[in-house]
Amino acid sequence: MSTETNDDIIYTKLRKHLDSFPIAYPKTESGVELEILKELFTPEHAKIALRLRTIPQTIEEIYPFFKRKDKSLEWLQANLSEMVKKGLINGGKGPDGRMYYSGAPLAVGFFEYQVNRLTPTFAKNFAQYMDEGYRDAIIKTKVPQLRTIPASKAVKTIVVDEKVDHKNLVTPFDEVEELLANASNTISLANCVCRQTKEILGKGCKHTMETCFQFGGAAHYYINNGLGKQVTKEEALEIIKKGMKEGLVLQPSNTQKPFALCLCCGDSCEILSNANKMENPAQFFQTNYYAEVDVEKCTGCKLCEVKCPMHAAVINDAKKSTIDLGRCIGCGVCVTVCNFDAVHLVKKGEAIPPESTIDLYKQIAIARAESESEEN
Ligand code: SF4
Ligand code: SF4
Incomplete structure (x- = not known):
């Protein structure tokens, strides 16, 4: 008989939801990825995070699901604000001055947002998750979120040969x-x-x-x-x-x-x-x-x-x-x-980075889908 509690089911659902983002959130045998979620997200916050997409939305766009559950708009607003403060989700004003919210991946995302408030448990679990699956999952898409640029002429000029400035x-x-x-x-x-x-x-x-x-x-x-x-x-x-x-x-x-x-x-x-x-x-x-x-x-x-x-x-x-x-x-x-x-x-090349963050995540999503279809 399964001993899974309702809360366990919510965190498993959140794990799958995060894994559907362009940046993966893979399952491991040890389940350390669920421990990370349990430490950061209350069950209520996990339920809200389940409804957030990678594309930013206003509270009015997010609310209909919660309205059907008899939750008030004020309740949702308070929780979204708290989740932003806790570094669990993205949230900020758009060009129209309204607040927009979106789900955040682990990295770059709610791992980075734990800066200055990391706990020993989180640090240990994150390191374990890196070793047990997260590193491979983010690297195998072959489209990195960060790139490397050379130390610039501010320190020393780079030359290939004397003729090239x-x-x-x-x-x-x-x-x-x-x-x-x-x-x-x-x-x-x-x-x-x-x-x-x-x-x-x-x-x-x-x-x-x-x-x-x-x-x-x-x-x-x-x-x-x-x-x-x-x-x-x-x-x-x-x-x-x-x-x-x-x-x-x-x-x-x-x-x-x-x-x-x-x-x-x-x-x-x-x-x-x-x-x-x-x-x-x-x-x-x-x-x-x-x-x-x-x-x-x-x-x-x-x-x-x-x-x-x-x-x-x-x-x-x-x-x-x-x-x-x-x-x-x-x-x-x-x-x-x-x-x-x-x-x-x-x-050795002249790779031009994607124009915007949205383009970058699209490229990562495509590369991830290709790599997963090669594996299957
Ligand atoms: S060899 Fe030089 S350029 Fe290459 S990784 Fe090492 S420090 Fe960087
Ligand atoms: S002199 Fe040679 S060993 Fe020393 S830093 Fe330069 S390249 Fe490296």
């Missing part, structure tokens, strides 16, 4: 200054939820904590809900430059106009540290570059080997740095740390 080499969407200029003027700066997670698990790194930017609607969400503070473009650029000098990897959202930009490290970043466990992680990153060493100039000082977040730069028996192209994500950290001008980035 910087402007011609770097794709505009890959240049952090242009990306920032093109971004919304409303910018928020938040702590890195990945570093906070690792810190709780006793595996914290020493990198700067406040390194995650949100733009436009995402910035309003962070500022309004106390998850981040507002900064100017000039302040953002200063922090980005410091991050590049620190050897952090620039990972903007995979969209032409970014909704986020993270300064990541191989120690704590959930994407980089999990990709590091794979044999050829470069294939899962959207990057237009790879590193190449000038053996004549390389002194074998090992700085690139120590700082490379993907362990792609390795010193060989001849005491020269060599790059494992299966691991190199073209972040340019090695270029910024090398004091001998012995390593540079080579352009």
